[in-house]
Amino acid sequence: MVERLRASGCVFAEDEAALIAGTARDAAELAAMVDQRVAGQPLEYVVGWASFRGLRIAVDPGVFIPRRRTEFLVGEALRVTVAGSVVVDLCCGAGALGAAVAAERDVSLYAADIEPAAVRCARQNLLPWQGSVYQGDLFEALPSRLRGHIDVLLANVPYVPTDEIRLLPPEARLYEPRVTLDGGPDGLATLRRVAAGAADWLSPGGHLFVETSDQQAPVARAVMVAAGLVAEVVVDDDLGANVVHGIRPAAGHAGGTPAG
Structure with missing residues (x-):
């Protein structure tokens, strides 16, 4: 998973892999999430949330991601x-x-x-x-x-x-x-x-x-x-x-x- 993410251009592949693995509910969802990220979807859309001042903010596809x-x-x-x-x-x-x-x-x-x-x-x-x-x-x-x-x-x-x-x-x-x-x-x-x-x-x-x-x-x-x-x-x-x-x-x- 880390190798695929790194090859797709993810600079922090290890960290992203850990977030995805910690979010996926089963192996099928894990594979789908990795595919989405490798295809270029923002990580926040893939895992469904963004970190903001210590809060976990739910973020759906098509919604602005807080910076x-x-x-x-x-x-x-x-x-x-x-x-x-x-x-x-x-x-x-x-x-x-x-x-x-x-x-x-x-x-x-x-x-x-x-x-x-x-x-x-x-x-x-x-x-x-x-x-x-x-x-x-x-x-x-x-x-x-x-x-x-x-x-x-x-x-x-x-x-x-x-x-x-x-x-x-x-x-x-x-x-x-x-x-x-x-x-x-x-x-x-x-x-x-x-x-x-x-x-x-x-x-x-x-x-x-x-x-x-x-x-x-x-x-x-x-x-x-x-x-x-x-x-x-x-x-x-x-x-x-x-x-x-x-x-x-x-x-x-x-x-x-x-x-x-």
Whole structure:
């Protein structure tokens, strides 16, 4: 099994073989899973889950696979999340971000995604925290009672520029839904829509967290400021992660960079 995986291009063949062997229920399923991985299917689809901040997140084929670098976004969000916060995981995919926050804070959790497969997956993953998951386009999916009352908004929006999707690794390009990757001409189309609605949906002092590339981060910050948020860029060089953090100011404060 290790030799087949290595020959197909799996860099961590031993580790992958151990995961597959530990997941398969019998020899026939083991053989089928190895065939799927050798054919190029992402490992997370083969075994049915992804590891994210110590959680095992169920991931079905056709659902965006959470990336390790996005753990940084969750860590930043946890710095401002307190017990009782209203947390929304927008563009939730499998619901990994919402699950990771709820696993460490007692919050009221909501999530939404436009993809039916993602919604089904997120409902399974958020069940332990009584998370409510809705299907629809961004804020349109959310119940109106949340307008103006969201304390922490996690929005892992697609941010790959359309012309750069062809450069992605085959596992992402061929297997993950294009809608979860394609951020428009400059990669910021969905982010602009989220930023435009954020001030209406966030509570006063509420927080928005969005992941971008390092090249996009300054523009993304400017987009948030133009939408009336106070905004900053935070970076984790080890993970190669860039997060833009926006805050809906309290009355009487203008947009800009957060104090401190």
